[in-house]
Each structure stands twice: as C-alpha cells, then as structure tokens.
Amino acid sequence: MMDAETPGVGDEVRPYKIRVSSKYLDLTRQKLELTRLPHEGSAPSSADWWEPKPQVEPLIDYWLDKYSWRDQEAALNEALPQFRTAITLSAFEKPVRLHFIRVTSPHANAVPLLLIPPFPLTNLSLGHLVKPLTEPEDAANNQPFHLVIPSLPGLGFSDPLPNNTSIISTIAEVLNTLMARLSYPHYLATNSGAASQSPAEIDWKLVNTLATRYSTSCLGAHFIAPPLSTPKISEAPWEWTKWSIANFFRAGILGYDDSDFQALNRTYVPWSVGKRPPTPQQFGLNKLGLTEPNTLAYALCDSPIGLLVFVMKGLRALGPTSNFTPEQVITFTELAWLPGPEYAMRFWAYCATHDEDEERKEKEKKAAAQAAKPRVAITVFLGGKDAPVAPQGDVELTALPPPLRTDDKQKYVCPAWANAHYNVLHTQRVAGKPGLLAWEQPEVIFKGVRGLAKQILRLDKRLAPGITAPTAAEPAPLQKVVVIPASDSSENAGGPSTPANALSPVTDSDATPKPGLKVPESTRPGLAPTPSGQKDSDQTVVSTSNKDIVNTSSDKGKGKDLEVPKKPFCEGSTPDTLISSSPMAMTPSPSPIAAA
Incomplete structure (x- = not known):
C-alpha cells in the first residue's frame, strides 16, 4: 500500500485528515443494494435467540436513503485535531504508523492523560469526552488534562502489527513511545470501558502492562472494573x-467497605479465598468462540450487513441499557467496515488464546519484588438494577436487539484486593453495572482519573504542570494531497504520484461531539480508515493496490456507471488517505476544541 508520507522519517508527527475513497463508498452501496437476508423462521426455540429482521431491515433502508458518510467524515475532520506518526521498533523491519487525537488544555494546571479506547472501538468514537477532560467548567476543582487518544494498531487509521507479534506488550511499548515523542515523559493512563467486559481482557491487559512495565513514565493508571483476584498468602x-478477617466477619473493616460484601452477596457464586473471578472468555462477547479469526473475517469483510448485525449484538452485549440511534449504529459499523474488520478479529483471537502475562510470570515476579508497586485508582461497580436510559432524541426505530442475559454472571471485585500488587491511591464504588461506560456514564471515568491525578500530584512532583507540559509549536499545515491519476495503469503503479489541490491546515472547531457520536447537524461525526486513493474532485479516486478500479460516476453514493473491479476488495486495498505534510522538528500542539 503506497503512502505519500516521506519514508524513513520515523520521529515526525504530522497533522492528519480523513478522506475515504469514493470507490469504497460506491461499492458499499452496491453491496447494500444486493443484500440477501436469511428466511424468517418460526418462533425461536431458545429464549436467548434474537430475531434480527425487525431491526435490520429498517437500518438497511436508513443506510441507503438517509445516512451520509461524507457528513460524518467532515465532522470528524472539523472537530478533532488528528495526527499520525511512524514508530519504529527493534523487532520490526517497517515502522508502525499510529493515528491519534491530541488536544492540549488551555489551563496551566493540566497534566498529560493517555485515554485508551475500549476495544474494538477507535479513538474517533470518543470525541464527546474531549472537552470535559481538557476544558472542565471548574478547572480549579476539576483537574484538566492534555489529552492523547490513540487508535490501537490494526484499528481505524493505525497500521496493524506484523503477524506473530506479542500484541499487548508491543502496543504498550508503542503507546509509551508515543507519549515520550509528544514531550510527555510522565503521564497518567486510563481505560474508557470496563475491563471485566473487554473482549479477551484486552482493555485490562493494555492498561495493566503500561502501569507495571512503564511505571517510571506512566506514573499512575486508572483501572475500571479490573478482573482482580483475592490476595494469596504466598504473595x-x-x-x-x-x-x-474482613471476609470472616463480613464487615467493612481493614480497608473493606460494607458495600463490598453486599455486592459480593449479589454475585452468582460467593468467592473463595484465592480464587480469581472468571475471565471474559467465559461470558459476554467471547462466547462467540473467537479462537480462529479468519473464517469470520472473510464473512464480515464481504458483507456490510453481516458486520452490522455483529456490531448490533456486540453493542447490546456490552451496553444492554443503551439507546443508540440508527445513525450511531451505522457509524459504528462504518468505522469497522471501511478499513476491514480482519485485523480487529486477529487482534481479538490472539489475545483470547495467548496469555503474555503467564509467559513472563516468573520474570515479572522477580522484578516486582525489587520495584515499588504501581500507583493506581480503582473503579468498581456494585451491581444491582440499572437505571433506565432515556432515548437520545427522536428514535424512529429500535436500533438494537433485546438485551443479552450475560451480565448477571459477572462477579464483583473488592478494590482492596488490588493492594496485594498495586499501591491503590483512590477508590470509587459505583452503583449498578458499567454498560458502555464512555456513553452511558462518562462522569465515572472523569471522577476516577481526577481522583488519581490529585493523589499523584500530591506524591510525585514529576507530573507537576510545567515539567511535562509540551513545548508550544504550531502544527504544520497539510501542504498537498497526493492522488494517483485515473490514467495511471498497473504497469506504472510504482511511479511518482501527481500532486493535486492543497488542503487547508488543521484548524480548531466550534463543534464539540456530544455523547453517542452526536454533534450538530452540520458536523456529525463518524469514523473510517483513510483511502488508498484520495479524491481530488468528484471525478476519480484510484486504489493504489487495485489500479483498474475507475469511478466515472458524478452521482454521489448511487454507484451509477460503476465499472466492476477485477479484484474488488482484494488484500491490501484498504482505504488509506494519501496526505503529505511538511516535516516538523517539534511536536505540534493543537489548540483545544472551542466551546460549542
């Protein structure tokens, strides 16, 4: 896959804008129009079965007739300062290009925060969290942050890692390198979803690895519903x-709270001493049995409706009380569909079948015995009934299936259990269940990470504002968009690209995304990977890996006069924006998003 960025320049941070090839949008429409749905059956033979047709058919119509990816794309480019940088690791021949959002706070007391998106979602789906974290209404009492939100490798606009890579440890190294490159030698990290609900424990493994292996730079981590075990006498x-003692008396003593035992009494089976809670492989999304990813990847890569149904079931499994609009559900699907979901499936399968922590268990035990415990904040959920969530706006159709009956089997974790391996500085107990936390209860994330920051600032001067604050530098403008002319053939595909019209610099936006991927009508967000070819007008976009695809349509989105490609959606033809920007000696520091 070709890219217009200068090869071999690994330390540069470049402004980035999304532009999906019209070819992919036209082919997506063509596939939607040719959708074949399964025959309707009789009444389901199991109470756990779902009959998708009443929700899926209206969503297909909405996708074809009302949904506009271009509106979503323009909103993201306008609202969120995006960047990409290439990170070279010793184990890889080629650098890994990482896409991220970076917003610096205007407040002098801001500290750096790495916000990890919940797998398999990407960074651009979290735009509604930016303003509350960078520009809180009361900055004196609510800690502001310089915010960095990466898209994990293989998702969205970030390159995948090579095969047979130790994914969790490598991504942790990439993220730590990114923060150092942005002039943040010391920072805090937080999940944005419940670790106990993460597929294959990916969210938990990432933030835990950052906290334990990079404790000299990641000075504190916020764990949300971590899958901890009871303390062991040997450790x-x-x-x-x-x-x-506390468990014997079932009383809130010695660091435990009465609510801990009330929550434990509500769990499916009481914990025995030394027993670890069941991992997510035993419930939730991992019941899908995702141990071999390629079979499912072939199906999902070829069918936008298949992926839509997969997304719908995943959203319902993780957030049974959420009420997403049709536009939001389709945007989530587009985020996975346009780059292709195969790398996310392989990421998931690898983490479900490889336990990197166990492989390094003995080595880490010796290192932990000599090092100070990582400093953390712990947020847990006490269970019980969830409060009903009101629909977001005028919802004309039910976008998600009925709830899955899996949450009742998730077990409670006492925050004090973490003291066996961590230095717990702040604890937060929240009523109910986490659901899709970043959309349903974002204030829980804010309160937890602010509690952590308050304690870290009290104990560790390395995080004090003014020490790790970035050097002020204006972001370099995007100078050119490089496109491959429609006349270019496969024979000269390796030749130089032709420069096209200039793009305006990355600028601040008045529009702040609302929760659930909603912003004002003129700037509605969404996410998609960047195209292999960039559209210069309404005339031509050519995929660099599939040069015989030519779009002659002037009717956007209708797929008219579309020449069928010889190898549509072939390997390597994921959309990727060809953007050239001037080299920067210093890391750009974008201005924060302005108030709406």
Whole structure:
C-alpha cells in the first residue's frame, strides 16, 4: 500500500485528515443494494435467540436513503485535531504508523492523560469526552488534562502489527513511545470501558502492562472494573490476613467497605479465598468462540450487513441499557467496515488464546519484588438494577436487539484486593453495572482519573504542570494531497504520484461531539480508515493496490456507471488517505476544541 508520507522519517508527527475513497463508498452501496437476508423462521426455540429482521431491515433502508458518510467524515475532520506518526521498533523491519487525537488544555494546571479506547472501538468514537477532560467548567476543582487518544494498531487509521507479534506488550511499548515523542515523559493512563467486559481482557491487559512495565513514565493508571483476584498468602501475607478477617466477619473493616460484601452477596457464586473471578472468555462477547479469526473475517469483510448485525449484538452485549440511534449504529459499523474488520478479529483471537502475562510470570515476579508497586485508582461497580436510559432524541426505530442475559454472571471485585500488587491511591464504588461506560456514564471515568491525578500530584512532583507540559509549536499545515491519476495503469503503479489541490491546515472547531457520536447537524461525526486513493474532485479516486478500479460516476453514493473491479476488495486495498505534510522538528500542539 503506497503512502505519500516521506519514508524513513520515523520521529515526525504530522497533522492528519480523513478522506475515504469514493470507490469504497460506491461499492458499499452496491453491496447494500444486493443484500440477501436469511428466511424468517418460526418462533425461536431458545429464549436467548434474537430475531434480527425487525431491526435490520429498517437500518438497511436508513443506510441507503438517509445516512451520509461524507457528513460524518467532515465532522470528524472539523472537530478533532488528528495526527499520525511512524514508530519504529527493534523487532520490526517497517515502522508502525499510529493515528491519534491530541488536544492540549488551555489551563496551566493540566497534566498529560493517555485515554485508551475500549476495544474494538477507535479513538474517533470518543470525541464527546474531549472537552470535559481538557476544558472542565471548574478547572480549579476539576483537574484538566492534555489529552492523547490513540487508535490501537490494526484499528481505524493505525497500521496493524506484523503477524506473530506479542500484541499487548508491543502496543504498550508503542503507546509509551508515543507519549515520550509528544514531550510527555510522565503521564497518567486510563481505560474508557470496563475491563471485566473487554473482549479477551484486552482493555485490562493494555492498561495493566503500561502501569507495571512503564511505571517510571506512566506514573499512575486508572483501572475500571479490573478482573482482580483475592490476595494469596504466598504473595501478600498481610493483605491476605486483612481480607480473611474482613471476609470472616463480613464487615467493612481493614480497608473493606460494607458495600463490598453486599455486592459480593449479589454475585452468582460467593468467592473463595484465592480464587480469581472468571475471565471474559467465559461470558459476554467471547462466547462467540473467537479462537480462529479468519473464517469470520472473510464473512464480515464481504458483507456490510453481516458486520452490522455483529456490531448490533456486540453493542447490546456490552451496553444492554443503551439507546443508540440508527445513525450511531451505522457509524459504528462504518468505522469497522471501511478499513476491514480482519485485523480487529486477529487482534481479538490472539489475545483470547495467548496469555503474555503467564509467559513472563516468573520474570515479572522477580522484578516486582525489587520495584515499588504501581500507583493506581480503582473503579468498581456494585451491581444491582440499572437505571433506565432515556432515548437520545427522536428514535424512529429500535436500533438494537433485546438485551443479552450475560451480565448477571459477572462477579464483583473488592478494590482492596488490588493492594496485594498495586499501591491503590483512590477508590470509587459505583452503583449498578458499567454498560458502555464512555456513553452511558462518562462522569465515572472523569471522577476516577481526577481522583488519581490529585493523589499523584500530591506524591510525585514529576507530573507537576510545567515539567511535562509540551513545548508550544504550531502544527504544520497539510501542504498537498497526493492522488494517483485515473490514467495511471498497473504497469506504472510504482511511479511518482501527481500532486493535486492543497488542503487547508488543521484548524480548531466550534463543534464539540456530544455523547453517542452526536454533534450538530452540520458536523456529525463518524469514523473510517483513510483511502488508498484520495479524491481530488468528484471525478476519480484510484486504489493504489487495485489500479483498474475507475469511478466515472458524478452521482454521489448511487454507484451509477460503476465499472466492476477485477479484484474488488482484494488484500491490501484498504482505504488509506494519501496526505503529505511538511516535516516538523517539534511536536505540534493543537489548540483545544472551542466551546460549542
């Protein structure tokens, strides 16, 4: 896959804009129009079965007739300062290009925060969290942050890692390198979803690896519903003693709270001492049995409706009380559809079948014995009934299936259990269940990470504002968009590209995304990977890996006069924007998003 960025310049951070090839949008429409749905059956034979037709058919019509990806794309480019940088690791021959959002706070007391999106979502779906974290209404009492939100490798606009890579440890290294490159040698990190609900524990493994292996730079981490175990006498005798006494009396003593035991009493089976809660492989999305990803990847890469149904079921499994609009559900699907979901499936399958922590268990035990415990904040959910969530705006159709009956089996974790391996500085207990936290209860994330920041700033001067604040530098403008002319043939595909019209610099936006991917009508967000070819007008876009695809349509989105490609959606033809920007000696510091 060709790219207009200068090869071999690994330390540059470049402004980035999304532009999906019209070829992919036209082919997507063609596939939607040719959709074949399964025959309707009789009444389901199981109460857990779902009959998708009442929700899926209206969504297909909405996707074809009302939904506009270009509106979503323009909104994201306008609202969120995006960048990309190539990170070279010793184990890889080629650098990994990482896409990220970076918004610096205007407040002098801001500190750096790495916000990790919930897998398999990408960074651009979290735009509604930017303003509350960077520009809180009361910055004196609500800690502001310089915010960095990456898209994990293989998702969205970030390159995938090579095969047979230790994914979790490598991504942790990439993220830590990114923060250092942005002039943040010390920072905090937080999940944006419940670790206990993460597919294959990916969210938990990432933030835990950052906290334990990079504790000299990641000075504190916010764990949300972590899958912790009770203390063991062989590892932490004093913590084991405190837990044993508190558990014997079932009382809020020695660091435990009465609400801990009330929550434990609501769980499916009471915990025994030393027993770890069941991992997410035993419930939720991992019940799909995703141990071999390629079979499912072939199906989902070829069918936007197949992927839509997969997304719908995943959203319902993780957020049973969420009420997303049709536009939001389709945008989530487009985020996975346009780059192709295969790398996310392989990422998931690898983490479901490889336990990197176990492979390094002995080595880490020795290192942990000599090092200080990582500093963390812990947020847990006490369970019980969830409060009903009101629909977001005028919802004309039910966009999601009925709830899945899996949440009742998720077990409670006492925050004090973490004291066996971590230095717990802040604890937050929240009523109910987490759901899709970033959309349903974002204030839980804010409160947890601010509680952590308050304690870290009290104990560690390395995070004090003014020490890790970035050097002011204006972002370099995007100078050119490089497109491959329609006349270019496969024979000269390796030749130089022709420069086209100039793009305006990355600028601030008045529009701040609302929760659930909603912003004002003129700037509605969405996400998609960048195209292999960039559209210069309404005339031509050519995929660099599939040069015989030519779009002669002037009727956007209708797919008219579309020449069928010889190898449509072939390997390597994922959309990727060809953008050239001037080299920067210093990391750009975009201005924060202005108030709406």
